[in-house]
Amino acid sequence: MAQAEIGIIGGSGIYNMQGIQRAKDVRLATPFGRPSDAYQVGELEGRRVAFLARHGRGHLLLPSELNFRANIYGFKKLGVERIISLSAVGSLREEFKPMEMVIPDQFFDRTHHRVSTFFGGGIAVHISFADPFCPTVQSALEKACASAGVTAHRGGTYVCMEGPAFSTKAESRLYRSWEMDVIGMTNLQEAKLAREAEICYATLAMVTDYDCWHPAHDAVTVDQVYECLQRNAENSAEIIRHAVRGLPKERACKCGSALAHAILTDRKKIPAATKKKLSLLVGKYLK
Numbered sequence: 001m002a003q004a005e006i007g008i009i010g011g012s013g014i015y016n017m018q019g020i021q022r023a024k025d026v027r028l029a030t031p032f033g034r035p036s037d038a039y040q041v042g043e044l045e046g047r048r049v050a051f052l053a054r055h056g057r058g059h060l061l062l063p064s065e066l067n068f069r070a071n072i073y074g075f076k077k078l079g080v081e082r083i084i085s086l087s088a089v090g091s092l093r094e095e096f097k098p099m100e101m102v103i104p105d106q107f108f109d110r111t112h113h114r115v116s117t118f119f120g121g122g123i124a125v126h127i128s129f130a131d132p133f134c135p136t137v138q139s140a141l142e143k144a145c146a147s148a149g150v151t152a153h154r155g156g157t158y159v160c161m162e163g164p165a166f167s168t169k170a171e172s173r174l175y176r177s178w179e180m181d182v183i184g185m186t187n188l189q190e191a192k193l194a195r196e197a198e199i200c201y202a203t204l205a206m207v208t209d210y211d212c213w214h215p216a217h218d219a220v221t222v223d224q225v226y227e228c229l230q231r232n233a234e235n236s237a238e239i240i241r242h243a244v245r246g247l248p249k250e251r252a253c254k255c256g257s258a259l260a261h262a263i264l265t266d267r268k269k270i271p272a273a274t275k276k277k278l279s280l281l282v283g284k285y286l287k
């Protein structure tokens, strides 16, 4: 099977990755069902990459319909060690302007009933999530934005809402009073699952609008988001090229051993079927 070291997830408006050479579509089955679409696997800047359109090519899936587990498991199966996640977000701060980038460092969960773990079924795992993003990938993204001449803000809290409707004004004002910075609908589950899969994960959030709190801007609409994303597609492709080139080959962060002290269950009591199903993720810890 084709292999890759860097995964790229394209959000709203980004359904394929320009510049991937010798690209090949890889369709994968996982123990958690089907990923959003085929992975586009090939070479970018001399590195092996795999691109996935989060909502499917043509944007068929709502945030609440995404099979986050299959998407992240698919990257793991391809050998991916780092994921760059591209996402459109609304800004909750005056100084994070539309067309600018944010590299968040925290999350706040406002989703409901989403599955955000690979575990259960006889194995209890509690990962550390105090620092949900990989600092190495964040640094690569920050440098890449500078190289591409695009304004980027490092740090900020990403509120993950359920959607699909955008926020009410009351919600938007409340998030601002809580000092949240950007709002989106998808990244939190991806980051948790990537951590469980011991894959580095960082978000490049493209600000498309001011949600609905800003008195001088109209409340967000799909047209507004889309127009901004169209204008932004070239920027993000260039940033990704710089980031892929700038990522060090070896991992010096802690992401690759996130499960080392996270499994609580007595190894002898983990059901054989669960061990088999999750062997790609935990096999090395259960020997």
Ligand SMILES: [Zn+2]
Binding pocket: 134, 135, 136, 137, 199, 200, 201, 251, 253, 254, 255, 256
């Ligand atoms: Zn890492």
